[in-house]
Amino acid sequence: MSKISWLAAVPALAILIGTAFVNSVEPLLFGMPLVLAWLVIWVVITAAVMAIIFASDPVNAESEDRDQGAPR
């Protein structure tokens, strides 16, 4: 795993651990209870982080043929 892959740990920890620290209803954010809005925000960030990891991973730059066969 490359160094940039560790970026994926940030949303994972925010959801698993961070949620405990924003466990309240008020203030409402986007009309939602704060703790629900927190989870929604991190779901969106997860997609962005995975896109960064995908783009920077040399494995994905290879052609579809190599992708199917070659061991690495």
Add this chain to the structure above:
Amino acid sequence: MNSALIIIFLAAALALVLGVLAHGGKKMTLEQWTVGGRGFGGFLVFLLSAGEIYTTFTFLGGSGWAYGRGAAAYYILAYGTLAYITSYWLLPPIWRYARKERLVSQPHFFARKYDSPALGALVAAIGVVALVPYLVLQFKGLGIIVSIASYGAISSTQAIWIGAAIVTIYVMISGVHGSAWTSTVKDFLILAVAIFLGVYLPFHYYGGYGDMFRAIDAANPGFLSFKPSGTGTGSILWFQSTILLTALGFYMWPHAFGAVFTAKAERAFRRNAIVLPLYQLVLLFVFFCGFAAILKVPGLKGDEIDQSLFKLSIDTFDPWFVGVIGAAGVLTALVPGSMILIAGSTLFANDLLRGLRPETSEETVALTARGLVPIIALVAVYFTLQGGQTIVALLLMGYSFVTQFFPAALCSLMPNNPITRIGAFVGILFGAATVAIVSITHSTIGTLLPFLPNAMNDINVGFVALILNVIAAGIVSALTQPAAVAKPSRG
């Protein structure tokens, strides 16, 4: 028959026709039937994975839990996201190995990795046990939709039988090809219906999300955030242990493992890890439906909470639109229901039957797999009619079982597998036995280990079984290591 029911049955008929068309005269070998000949592109793999995740569980179970349990329902949004993060690294090596060894099933994978047919048989048996509550919850959902949409004309029992018959016919005709095509229709419909309801209901009844949540919070203080520690389901520690358990188990379902094999190239998984988290946000609208129902159709208790979305829809819309919602609901039960039936029958025929009698021919296995479909469906109908559990509770029970495969699966992907064949066997057996005992006796941590502090009672019992599993596998592996060094296992 009212217009709601007509639309619902038309949707089921359309699913059947699409399934038959997808069959397209192709010769159905076992590999064709179960993993689509390994020829699906990224888009269809995406639809198939989405199809499994957005089930009756999401549609009725998710709204039901928002209605009856409040913040506890948020776990559904969190665990999938964690699972997608890990999928980026977990799925490609599983796919590569399955492709190289031409595997068609999950027990096959374990048997080959650990060079142990006994481990394969154990995984197959536990897989079937875990699939039953998953199939039960799809039938339960079908029953709720059809009976409520008939405005009482069709009883819930009759509705469950009708639903089970449709799923069975559908699977026997076309196998996984049917699932892929119906998945296309279903995904479009469920997205449109869930988002529409999740926007319309809160605005129609409360004038907006903020106003709706304030009204719920005022009527029911503490319902919308996690509960204080020591209160069990719905507390922070429950949330954390549950999302960890379910995220690890996400791809350990026999049918989810099987769906991994359908991909044409491994890049599809890595690409999906970007898109699928966003797809999760549909859940939010499902939650809004359940929350909207709290003050409008109050008083649903126990497993009736699963009816909240549908009860509110009946009160709000004309029958034809209730029919559209019902059609979306029926399809969200059909697609996963068919995947589960395929996985269950293949587990029996290919992994138990052939495991016990290796000389069994390919044709006999394929024929047996088809023949088992109605039998497994009947077993699930039996348990569905027993009733009692909410949809989410049923799924969590299944998750507790399948997550027991995770440690052995993960270790088998390492260059030097730290656990031995016997270690993996004992660990899985220990973990699954713990889950079985807990499910049968309805124990919690508090009743099993009364000397622990009250806060520990919040931890999901399936998670405790997982820890016991890892400890047992570690100890047994350490004891059996010399034998494993003398006779190294393959893979």
